[in-house]
Amino acid sequence: MALKVYFDLLSQPSRAVLIFLKRTGIPHIERPVALRKGEQNSPEFTKLNPMRKVPVIVDNGFVLTESVAILKYLATKYDVPQFWYPQEILQRAKVDEYMAWQHTNVRFHAAKVFILEVLIPHMTSQPVDENKLTKALSELNGTLDMLESMFLKNQPFLCGDEITLADLLAICELMQPLGADRDILKDRPKLIAWRSRVQSALGKTFDEVHSFLYQLRNKARL
Numbered sequence: 001m002a003l004k005v006y007f008d009l010l011s012q013p014s015r016a017v018l019i020f021l022k023r024t025g026i027p028h029i030e031r032p033v034a035l036r037k038g039e040q041n042s043p044e045f046t047k048l049n050p051m052r053k054v055p056v057i058v059d060n061g062f063v064l065t066e067s068v069a070i071l072k073y074l075a076t077k078y079d080v081p082q083f084w085y086p087q088e089i090l091q092r093a094k095v096d097e098y099m100a101w102q103h104t105n106v107r108f109h110a111a112k113v114f115i116l117e118v119l120i121p122h123m124t125s126q127p128v129d130e131n132k133l134t135k136a137l138s139e140l141n142g143t144l145d146m147l148e149s150m151f152l153k154n155q156p157f158l159c160g161d162e163i164t165l166a167d168l169l170a171i172c173e174l175m176q177p178l179g180a181d182r183d184i185l186k187d188r189p190k191l192i193a194w195r196s197r198v199q200s201a202l203g204k205t206f207d208e209v210h211s212f213l214y215q216l217r218n219k220a221r222l
């Protein structure tokens with residue numbers, strides 16, 4: 001039975017998993033879960049993931065949550081190009097290092113900007129809290145400095161010469177503030193060049209999976 005993936009296109013880790021499945025050609029059945037409609041709280045979904053979060057995969061009855069665990073599982077189980085999650089121990093350790101770091105850094109800070117600028121105003125019909133946003137942007141800036149100096153350095157991709165799971169997770173998180181038409185990389189030429197390389201490596205799948213976010217951005221421009 002083909003692997004099932006539960007996702008929402010507005011969820012950054014969901015997009016990373018979906019792009020990986022599509023880009024590597026792993027056969028899968030898509031099961032969208034509309035978070036804005038609360039579908040993550042349905043009894044069927046809660047049975048799969050009591051944490052009520054996407055993404056989730058079900059592979060031949062095996063249920064797995066957490067994007068990092070899912071991506072590592074897929075890259076290890078399926079016959080996909082080695083560069084995604086290198087077997088060489090030092091290279092793999094660097095990818096693991098990024099994936100451990102990102103939860104409380106890139107993901108946390110970029111998501112906060114999106115929450116303040118898009119989600120909260122949408123849910124409460126209140127204007128953006130500018131003080132909180134300024135603080136969140138400054139914290140995100142510190143994280144982007146780290147991303148450049150600790151990971152990217154002068155390499156083409158975050159962990160070396162080729163794209164890995166780290167780049168995939170990172171780009172999906174860094175795209176999120178675009179929902180308010182905010183390009184958080186706009187003053188950072190090195191990260192802009194990196195983003196272009198990652199987008200080219202991901203091909204048209206990248207734009208397909210980000211289509212909903214682009215719709216939000218276009219609305220924000222009106």
Ligand SMILES: N[C@@H](CCC(=O)N[C@@H](CS)C(=O)NCC(=O)O)C(=O)O
Nearest residue numbers: 011012013052053054055066067068
């Ligand atoms: N650590 C988890 C995070 C998953 C997560 O936070 N998912 C969010 C969307 S990005 C979600 O499903 N939220 C629904 C909710 O909290 O009700 C992962 O990497 O998969």
